[in-house]
Amino acid sequence: MAIRTLDDAAVDGDAVGVRVDINSPLDESGGLADDARLHAHVETLTELANRGARVAVLAHQGRPGGDEFGRLEPHAERLDELLDAPVDYCDATFSAEARAAVEALDPGEVVVLENTRFYSEEYMEFDPERAAETFLVDGLASVLDAYVNDAFAAAHRSQPSLVGFPARLPAYAGRVMEQELDVLGGIDETPEPRAYVVGGAKVPDSVTVAQHALESGLGDVVLTTGVVANVFLLAAGHDLGEASADFVRQQGYWEEIDRAADLLDRYGDRIRVPTDVAVERDGHRHVLALDEFPPASDEAVMDIGPDTVETYVAELASAGTVVLNGPAGVFEDETFADGTRDLFAGVAAADAYSIVGGGDTASAIRRFDLTGFDHVSTGGGAALRLLTGEELAAVRALDQ
Ligand SMILES: Nc1ncnc2c1ncn2[C@@H]1O[C@H](COP(=O)(O)OP(=O)(O)O)[C@@H](O)[C@H]1O
Numbered sequence: 001m002a003i004r005t006l007d008d009a010a011v012d013g014d015a016v017g018v019r020v021d022i023n024s025p026l027d028e029s030g031g032l033a034d035d036a037r038l039h040a041h042v043e044t045l046t047e048l049a050n051r052g053a054r055v056a057v058l059a060h061q062g063r064p065g066g067d068e069f070g071r072l073e074p075h076a077e078r079l080d081e082l083l084d085a086p087v088d089y090c091d092a093t094f095s096a097e098a099r100a101a102v103e104a105l106d107p108g109e110v111v112v113l114e115n116t117r118f119y120s121e122e123y124m125e126f127d128p129e130r131a132a133e134t135f136l137v138d139g140l141a142s143v144l145d146a147y148v149n150d151a152f153a154a155a156h157r158s159q160p161s162l163v164g165f166p167a168r169l170p171a172y173a174g175r176v177m178e179q180e181l182d183v184l185g186g187i188d189e190t191p192e193p194r195a196y197v198v199g200g201a202k203v204p205d206s207v208t209v210a211q212h213a214l215e216s217g218l219g220d221v222v223l224t225t226g227v228v229a230n231v232f233l234l235a236a237g238h239d240l241g242e243a244s245a246d247f248v249r250q251q252g253y254w255e256e257i258d259r260a261a262d263l264l265d266r267y268g269d270r271i272r273v274p275t276d277v278a279v280e281r282d283g284h285r286h287v288l289a290l291d292e293f294p295p296a297s298d299e300a301v302m303d304i305g306p307d308t309v310e311t312y313v314a315e316l317a318s319a320g321t322v323v324l325n326g327p328a329g330v331f332e333d334e335t336f337a338d339g340t341r342d343l344f345a346g347v348a349a350a351d352a353y354s355i356v357g358g359g360d361t362a363s364a365i366r367r368f369d370l371t372g373f374d375h376v377s378t379g380g381g382a383a384l385r386l387l388t389g390e391e392l393a394a395v396r397a398l399d400q
């Protein structure tokens, strides 16, 4: 692969579009609950500003219709505090107003454009040539001289702002992208056996990761937690009660049960599911073993239980490499934080080489003050795709 980095770019005086991933957990008032992903991009943005670039930041926040879908104004305000360069916010992404804001930049100045996903095309997947013709890419390419992709955490998405610009402009990997690819590129050389711990809420991505880990042989065992585990438990024929089944249905993940069942058929001896879970009963955490299922109709499975944590940590003791993405439960609520805290602490303490990643995963690690991982990636889904031998669409697009 021939990917150019900032070392290859002459940017002085140029308008540079920089795609970052500052998709962050939000608090109840829509402010940033965690700014780690903003910190991660400081190096790239500072370097570009110091080298005299006129920097237009492109990013997304949340998914259309989701709880965390929102404006990038709080992100711009925080970046203004984190960078030495002045940072403005523009309430538009590629319209005449946005283009004027980019053209008005002086060297060393930064503007954060509005959430790319406010535009419907940005939440679709295109091949790069078609992405280059979308309104967003077409509009902005006319006022940009170069494009930098630093959004490693979104590099598995073939969306316009991630894959469309390299067909129109000189394109480079930013420092986050470069460093992540360096560290995560050599999974086949890490110590065996390898365990993949997949949790969190992005079930289709995690089922794909499990599939690739098992089919490629890179993964010896897959341990499931979070909503991913609920889907595997359903696939194994367990009755999780109405509340959990409704949740899976509402998220549009019902068909993932068939994919999980197929994996259990083919690789059941290498897949682990929880042996106990936690639900809310009378306002408190209540642990149920599998033989006490189903939970009552209004009791959703919100965490893995202590037996599961113990079994998983014991199994991880013999792993050479542990790859982990996704909280084991609704860790934001202290009632359901135990599974994530105790399992993550077990991974941190294990002798294995450990790679963990994901926005919420990193946020949980900071919340529980855990150290001892070998690499904490900015990416969750993107990191795991790479770590199961898949190519990332946005990285392929940079290969010019
Ligand atoms: N059993 C569960 N029910 C509902 N949500 C869950 C459950 N387990 C984990 N989650 C949620 O998953 C979210 C994180 O998932 P995800 O975005 O996939 O992780 P990451 O950002 O680390 O890749 C958290 O907000 C957490 O509350």
Ligand SMILES: O=C(OP(=O)(O)O)[C@H](O)COP(=O)(O)O
Pocket (backbone or CB within 6 Å): 021, 023, 062, 063, 153, 154, 157, 202, 357, 358, 359, 360, 378, 379, 380, 381, 382
């Ligand atoms: O948070 C992200 O991914 P992650 O949850 O895998 O860490 C990225 O911003 C990608 O977001 P998306 O999964 O809505 O495309």
